[in-house]
Amino acid sequence: MGTKRSCYSLGEDLIVEILSRLPVKSLMRFSCVSKEWYSLTRNSYLINIHLHRADSNLSLLTHEYDRDKRFNTDPKFGISMLGDEAADLVSIDLPILSNSSKFTNIVGSSNGLVCLVARVKKKRRKFMDSAEIIIWNPVTKQFRSLPKPVLEENFHRFDRPTLGFGFSDDNTDDYKLVNIFHKQVQVFTRSTNSWREVEGKGYPSCKYCYGDFWVSLKGVLYWSARTDRSKGRFVLSFNLRDEVFHVIQLPSGNYWYSRLLLWKNSLAIVSRNQVWAAKTDDSDESGDNNKIVWTKQFSIDFSISRCEEVFGIWKDQVLIRRHISRYDRLYLYDPITKERGKLLRKPDEKNYYGYGQLVNYVESLALV
Amino acid sequence: MSRVFKLKSSDNETFEVEEAAALLSETIKSSSSTEITVPNVKAEILGKVVEWCNKHAESEDTKDQLIKEWDAEFVSVDQHVLFKLITAADYLQIKELVDQLTQRVGDMIKAKTLKTVEMTYPTFNVEREVQEELKSLGF
Numbered sequence: 001m002g003t004k005r006s007c008y009s010l011g012e013d014l015i016v017e018i019l020s021r022l023p024v025k026s027l028m029r030f031s032c033v034s035k036e037w038y039s040l041t042r043n044s045y046l047i048n049i050h051l052h053r054a055d056s057n058l059s060l061l062t063h064e065y066d067r068d069k070r071f072n073t074d075p076k077f078g079i080s081m082l083g084d085e086a087a088d089l090v091s092i093d094l095p096i097l098s099n100s101s102k103f104t105n106i107v108g109s110s111n112g113l114v115c116l117v118a119r120v121k122k123k124r125r126k127f128m129d130s131a132e133i134i135i136w137n138p139v140t141k142q143f144r145s146l147p148k149p150v151l152e153e154n155f156h157r158f159d160r161p162t163l164g165f166g167f168s169d170d171n172t173d174d175y176k177l178v179n180i181f182h183k184q185v186q187v188f189t190r191s192t193n194s195w196r197e198v199e200g201k202g203y204p205s206c207k208y209c210y211g212d213f214w215v216s217l218k219g220v221l222y223w224s225a226r227t228d229r230s231k232g233r234f235v236l237s238f239n240l241r242d243e244v245f246h247v248i249q250l251p252s253g254n255y256w257y258s259r260l261l262l263w264k265n266s267l268a269i270v271s272r273n274q275v276w277a278a279k280t281d282d283s284d285e286s287g288d289n290n291k292i293v294w295t296k297q298f299s300i301d302f303s304i305s306r307c308e309e310v311f312g313i314w315k316d317q318v319l320i321r322r323h324i325s326r327y328d329r330l331y332l333y334d335p336i337t338k339e340r341g342k343l344l345r346k347p348d349e350k351n352y353y354g355y356g357q358l359v360n361y362v363e364s365l366a367l368v
Numbered sequence: 369m370s371r372v373f374k375l376k377s378s379d380n381e382t383f384e385v386e387e388a389a390a391l392l393s394e395t396i397k398s399s400s401s402t403e404i405t406v407p408n409v410k411a412e413i414l415g416k417v418v419e420w421c422n423k424h425a426e427s428e429d430t431k432d433q434l435i436k437e438w439d440a441e442f443v444s445v446d447q448h449v450l451f452k453l454i455t456a457a458d459y460l461q462i463k464e465l466v467d468q469l470t471q472r473v474g475d476m477i478k479a480k481t482l483k484t485v486e487m488t489y490p491t492f493n494v495e496r497e498v499q500e501e502l503k504s505l506g507f
Contacts, residue, residue, distance in 0.1 A: 010451060014458055017466065021474035 108165025
């Protein structure tokens with residue numbers, strides 16, 4: 001087989017058309033071939049088209065292991081990718097940080113980028129002092145540490161900021177982070193590589209509010225939040241485009257768990273064994289077009305109700321977490337057929353004990 | 369009554385195409401004349417494009433299994449024929465054909481190694497030793 005060369009060179013547009021159909025791993029191999037290939041894989045036109053063709057059914061699943069209660073060390077954090085088939089749980093290598101920081105949680109995942117927080121355990125340190133914010137692309141393996149926001153001083157050292165990450169629109173060039181700490185709201189944009197204070201319009205009038213579970217949908221971040229007054233839970237949303245907050249009340253009379261979910265492209269929440277989803281109420285005549293109506297979507301018949309709970313949604317099925325004596329296991333439940341799937345393979349680490357987060361993910365070439 | 373379009377290849381051969389097939393091309397659709405010369409595309413290639421258009425104009429449901437099989441056969445051609453078809457389909461702006469052809473190239477690349485990619489894209493200067501070295505780094 002000789003070096004049969006095609007005497008046809010396709011224009012860049014057509015080459016981008018072809019490349020946009022290849023998986024990221026293939027494109028990363030080509031980026032090493034020459035300077036032209038390298039710059040092609042960083043071309044925002046290709047990155048955008050490639051992202052739109054990508055399979056958005058993937059999820060990242062975090063778990064913890066090696067927690068030594070006696071010495072009170074931070075647990076280690078592992079991450080896997082849940083692919084097209086539930087049995088496809090693939091372990092992913094986390095970035096290696098130069099200091100001895102350990103990852104603690106995922107703050108956001110959008111357009112192929114994942115925002116992680118890592119901490120160096122130091123006693124008597126305020127949260128942001130010992131934390132590092134990392135933007136990571138798991139498939140191109142690029143990552144970088146972002147400059148940290150400067151927080152006001154006069155608060156209790158255990159107070160934690162609420163962080164969020166996402167893209168304000170479909171442009172993969174510019175991502176944003178939001179940091180909420182007491183009444184101080186700051187936004188970071190990739191293009192400026194810096195934090196700026198914002199008005200925080202629509203932020204609830206409480207002294208301190210902290211969001212734990214989050215989801216992001218169409219350029220809006222949602223947190224399951226509680227205030228210092230401990231007056232129950234609500235949902236706090238932040239629109240990355242206009243940088244405005246909204247408070248979404250939850251229907252009274254139910255006991256709402258803190259976990260937020262995405263169910264068929266809507267915000268969803270769990271109450272014991274029921275999943276409820278939010279829809280904007282178009283029929284509301286008061287003119288407030290942000291009125292949200294919650295409706296129950298389905299109930300789950302837990303077999304051992306005290307040891308099982310809703311963990312997340314994956315491809316229109318529910319991932320249920322079952323607590324066994326030393327660790328958690330997950331299995332899939334179909335709300336329509338009510339069938340239960342097999343238990344998912346548990347993480348390989350010997351001292352694995354529990355799952356952390358399940359976040360939506362898509363593979364892309366997006367640059368950190 | 370349906371119009372007949374005349375497509376002329378770069379080597380002066382003319383193909384007559386019925387309106388339904390011809391209008392699959394955005395270029396023809398937006399052209400004021402029914403006689404279109406396709407530069408840099410020889411008769412052998414233009415003929416195949418016309419064949420694709422005729423097939424797709426006569427089939428009502430493009431999701432039909434039979435036409436999918438026909439399409440799969442159609443794109444199973446030599447690399448350089450494939451590239452020439454892409455260029456022709458791109459000039460004529462036949463989106464679905466460009467999609468099928470580029471998907472085929474993508475599938476072929478996925479299965480191949482770096483070495484073969486070098487052979488199909490001669491516009492880039494490639495250092496084989498560097499490739500080998502980088503490959504061994506796991507990328």
